Amino acid sequence: MTKEKDALMVLSGGMDSTTMLYDHADSIALAVTFHYGSNHNEREAVCARYHCERLGIELIEIDLAFMGRHFSSALLNGADAIPEGHYADSNMKATVVPFRNGIMLAVAAGLAESRGLQAVMLANHAGDHSIYPDCRPGFVTTMGAAIAAGTYEHIELRAPYTGMTKGEIASRGKALGIDYSKTYSCYKGAEKHCGRCATCVERREALAEAGITDNTPYED
């Protein structure tokens, strides 16, 4: 019996959402990626296109250029504004794009309802991201309730990686045979990963933890 494809997935092209795309390809009818005005984001989108084409999943790209114009975030201000170090460092708070997951999920919910789909999927996960309030389990639960209440068909928010660490996600990707050199993480957004910003540090730790040979070219 073939599983019905009933979900729209928010796909960045980073490690986590790419893993979920392969992991749940049998239920994903449509993926959506957002352009919100950072180099990091544009390099991720190249990866999102590559994996959707490979899996035969339709990808919609949505322009949220107003975020670059009106929102405050170091992530939207170019490479020099990105702090180096670990997510736990307090200076990483500067990289928050306010309520980004809320905005992406809200658009995804409207798009899912327009297409007659039953669910939206997000690849949030456990770990250092507690610095980002819109990545925490309490946000995912309440946003899921708002999406269910605000749509005719009570669209469901699925976030199956909420309790998993990035290392556990990488282990799952290893089993799925994912080539992580075809994902992008670095907040600095250069062609080559810097290797020193919090997203690079986290990426390297997760790949090492999963026992994956890391073929990503790093500056450092």
Place this chain on the structure above:
Amino acid sequence: MTKEKDALMVLSGGMDSTTMLYDHADSIALAVTFHYGSNHNEREAVCARYHCERLGIELIEIDLAFMGRHFSSALLNGADAIPEGHYADSNMKATVVPFRNGIMLAVAAGLAESRGLQAVMLANHAGDHSIYPDCRPGFVTTMGAAIAAGTYEHIELRAPYTGMTKGEIASRGKALGIDYSKTYSCYKGAEKHCGRCATCVERREALAEAGITDNTPYED
């Protein structure tokens, strides 16, 4: 003592949000209006600009053009697609723009956090709008919880008209001296209100209920 202006308000330029703008002008630091690709919406925006300028409140206009391209709704398909009659009629379901309030509130929350504001305000109200799931009290409550959970400063969603009918809102506007001929409602989006679509019917009933002489020029 001057009340601190700590809120961002979602303003369409229709009767309800215009009334709230005057009613709560002492707490509104910033208003935001959205362009999502309908004539109706563009005519509302003209009114939003007029009232913000009059009250000295900054207005940000945000382009959500992707909704016109990717979302299904009669409201986004031109005047001929708009049904006539009352909101209670089942054909009005065609005018739903999926999760529109969710999307506008999510963007408003991110913008409020970027500006260091404490609250977002929405002029949803009681009445026939139960056909729109993202206008119901259950949505407003859960979306408020998601915004509080997903922002650093636990931004609050204020919806002080949730329990009021449109007639009661018009009565409040009468006391505030609002000129409702400078608000726009018609879903058909022509220069002159059609007088027959559900938004026009509701507008006329509310103004009559409040004992306001209706100076709006109607086609019908």
